Amino acid sequence: MNANFSFQSLATCSQTKARAGIFFTPHGPVETPRFMPVGTLANVKTITPAQLRDTGAQMVLSNTYHLHLQPGEEIVAGGGGLHKFMGWNGPMLTDSGGFQVFSLSEMRKITEEGVTFRSPHDGQIIKFTPERSIEIQNILGADVIMAFDECPPYPATRQEVEAATDRTYRWLERCINAHQRPDQALFPIVQGGVYLDLRARAALDLGKLDMPGFAIGGVSVGEPPELMAQIVQATAPLLPVNKPRYLMGVGTYREMAIAIASGVDLFDCVIPTRWARHGTAIVQGERWNLKNAKFREDFTPLDETCPCYTCQNFTRAYISHLVRSQEILAYTLLTIHNITELIRFTQKIRQSILSDRFFTDFGHWLTHPEENLQTKDQ
Amino acid sequence: MNANFSFQSLATCSQTKARAGIFFTPHGPVETPRFMPVGTLANVKTITPAQLRDTGAQMVLSNTYHLHLQPGEEIVAGGGGLHKFMGWNGPMLTDSGGFQVFSLSEMRKITEEGVTFRSPHDGQIIKFTPERSIEIQNILGADVIMAFDECPPYPATRQEVEAATDRTYRWLERCINAHQRPDQALFPIVQGGVYLDLRARAALDLGKLDMPGFAIGGVSVGEPPELMAQIVQATAPLLPVNKPRYLMGVGTYREMAIAIASGVDLFDCVIPTRWARHGTAIVQGERWNLKNAKFREDFTPLDETCPCYTCQNFTRAYISHLVRSQEILAYTLLTIHNITELIRFTQKIRQSILSDRFFTDFGHWLTHPEENLQTKDQ
Ligand SMILES: [Zn+2]
Ligand SMILES: [Zn+2]
Numbered sequence: 001m002n003a004n005f006s007f008q009s010l011a012t013c014s015q016t017k018a019r020a021g022i023f024f025t026p027h028g029p030v031e032t033p034r035f036m037p038v039g040t041l042a043n044v045k046t047i048t049p050a051q052l053r054d055t056g057a058q059m060v061l062s063n064t065y066h067l068h069l070q071p072g073e074e075i076v077a078g079g080g081g082l083h084k085f086m087g088w089n090g091p092m093l094t095d096s097g098g099f100q101v102f103s104l105s106e107m108r109k110i111t112e113e114g115v116t117f118r119s120p121h122d123g124q125i126i127k128f129t130p131e132r133s134i135e136i137q138n139i140l141g142a143d144v145i146m147a148f149d150e151c152p153p154y155p156a157t158r159q160e161v162e163a164a165t166d167r168t169y170r171w172l173e174r175c176i177n178a179h180q181r182p183d184q185a186l187f188p189i190v191q192g193g194v195y196l197d198l199r200a201r202a203a204l205d206l207g208k209l210d211m212p213g214f215a216i217g218g219v220s221v222g223e224p225p226e227l228m229a230q231i232v233q234a235t236a237p238l239l240p241v242n243k244p245r246y247l248m249g250v251g252t253y254r255e256m257a258i259a260i261a262s263g264v265d266l267f268d269c270v271i272p273t274r275w276a277r278h279g280t281a282i283v284q285g286e287r288w289n290l291k292n293a294k295f296r297e298d299f300t301p302l303d304e305t306c307p308c309y310t311c312q313n314f315t316r317a318y319i320s321h322l323v324r325s326q327e328i329l330a331y332t333l334l335t336i337h338n339i340t341e342l343i344r345f346t347q348k349i350r351q352s353i354l355s356d357r358f359f360t361d362f363g364h365w366l367t368h369p370e371e372n373l374q375t376k377d378q
Numbered sequence: 379m380n381a382n383f384s385f386q387s388l389a390t391c392s393q394t395k396a397r398a399g400i401f402f403t404p405h406g407p408v409e410t411p412r413f414m415p416v417g418t419l420a421n422v423k424t425i426t427p428a429q430l431r432d433t434g435a436q437m438v439l440s441n442t443y444h445l446h447l448q449p450g451e452e453i454v455a456g457g458g459g460l461h462k463f464m465g466w467n468g469p470m471l472t473d474s475g476g477f478q479v480f481s482l483s484e485m486r487k488i489t490e491e492g493v494t495f496r497s498p499h500d501g502q503i504i505k506f507t508p509e510r511s512i513e514i515q516n517i518l519g520a521d522v523i524m525a526f527d528e529c530p531p532y533p534a535t536r537q538e539v540e541a542a543t544d545r546t547y548r549w550l551e552r553c554i555n556a557h558q559r560p561d562q563a564l565f566p567i568v569q570g571g572v573y574l575d576l577r578a579r580a581a582l583d584l585g586k587l588d589m590p591g592f593a594i595g596g597v598s599v600g601e602p603p604e605l606m607a608q609i610v611q612a613t614a615p616l617l618p619v620n621k622p623r624y625l626m627g628v629g630t631y632r633e634m635a636i637a638i639a640s641g642v643d644l645f646d647c648v649i650p651t652r653w654a655r656h657g658t659a660i661v662q663g664e665r666w667n668l669k670n671a672k673f674r675e676d677f678t679p680l681d682e683t684c685p686c687y688t689c690q691n692f693t694r695a696y697i698s699h700l701v702r703s704q705e706i707l708a709y710t711l712l713t714i715h716n717i718t719e720l721i722r723f724t725q726k727i728r729q730s731i732l733s734d735r736f737f738t739d740f741g742h743w744l745t746h747p748e749e750n751l752q753t754k755d756q
Contacts, residue, residue: 041699041700041703043700043707045705045706046706046707046710047707048429048710050687051426070699070703071674071695075695078695079693079695085693085696086696087696297453299456299458309428313427313465315457317449317453318420318464318465321419321420321449324448324449325419327421327423328706329423329424329425332426
């Protein structure tokens, strides 16, 4: 038990496994279900912490792999730790770097000890081990830190996935031993690929450990959406009911709604920020390209029901003009709106769970899977 | 006389021609001397109007040439005019497009009628005349609009400059006739190159006209700084004392101080925004490259005396990290600081004039000319 962290369930849906709760951290509470914006390099791209606060953001992510390469964890620590360095006083979470080491780095070599790779910055050989990942995350100082895991690619054979899942468990034991700070919560990650029995076994094994929260990883890596839904449905309910559950790298309306119906509480995704930088708005779950000619003379807000700074002050025509002019302000305004949009979606679901109207009001999101979106390549 | 505009002088320096005043416009007062940020394409690059307001900005510029090409003045008008379209409720000024037509466009052909050029967007042949420039500016709707002038290059012969200056005067008469909106103030522009007698004659000729304000153009086009100082000193004092004087395209500490000492009230310059986008901060008039190694572990604000959002919340080390990572937020934070910095400089000068301490406190800026900076190529 870690007294710095607790999860309080406030309501459960009578027709699904959806739940509304509060995850308490040393930097404040996180109301669940909740979408968490991604701030890879100690900033959410194109917006200030003040603008981020206004989106309704509570917990914000950052990334161990990227921060280790630039500016380096010692500089973050010199600046007073991640919160103070980037000016975000709310809850924070760092990814372990595992996913990036496996997906981004060159000259990668995996052994039982860890992973060696070549730094894309200066060509140096770097070694990440479970101990090193936790050490860096202890230095960075986020509220929630993630176990260093092996995320198998998709597709992969059952044998490959089983080996990665078993190694992830052994690495978790080393992460737990290396972890030094009681003001940080270490979350293990359920792997198991698309093999539901491997997923179930991993969830049950991890659930036996007294951890402050649990994550489901290795989804949204290219598998069909029906399969992702099955994975989440087969995994989330097996995790301890009194701890927060975090589905990594997922952040579309439908995927979140389906996962919430299986009892997931937290989400992150780079889609709202990345799409913004491509001139794309998310409106009521749809994807709008603001370069489209129909927006040129459309003097209404992106979403007239949206309380964000962008929708309160600017028209589609203005944002379209900025996108066409490649003005950076376009990306800022779209990022503000897109993050607000996804957080509002999870807030509305939370309200619906509290009044037990989730299935009534959001049931239509649970049926037709949408296109499978690659969301985890950052 | 245009009752929508007036200039009130509050104090004059006992040792120079510096003055402190207020220029009243339909969208509010402008305290002079004052630096005006540039928002070429209906936005000040990388910052929102809310962030712009916090820099202390009062009057903001935008540009007729650029807005005519994208999105087109009719779309701006459809959005309620420039103020409403871009979300800036304070005073605004549009440049006539003359400078950009002469400096940026291809296939340019100048006649007494006007200038034809090829649109860099779609290759179409476009004709700008004094009448057309004023018509576009009337449609855009800024508080202050500028006469369409011929800005001779530097160097140019006396004959060339005299011809351009005379044509500028003839074009001004056409601008005055074309101008339709009493809620907009039309400012004529003094040309005359580096020929002080031509400058003086132009200033006196324009001064005879009952215009709500006057601009000095055609400086900062490549001439040595001593020459620019001479031009301003030979021109500004000849303009009507009861009207605001605007020195176009100038915005370094020394150039502004020298011009203020000659009785100039308003300035604009793309330097603070452009430098910000190159990772450069302006601190106490100096130019700092945040990529410099000495900033990597410097956990102090850019300027601890600066009240801006950037200096109140972030360290040099953090901004250096963002610049090194090419994060857009770096440019936003530096733009906020740089604009605040230049506005504060003119605000401090204004206070010094009000207490007749200008020469005592700012006299050191009036002596050594700095390097000549190219500032008007936007
Ligand atoms: Zn919005
Ligand atoms: Zn500052």
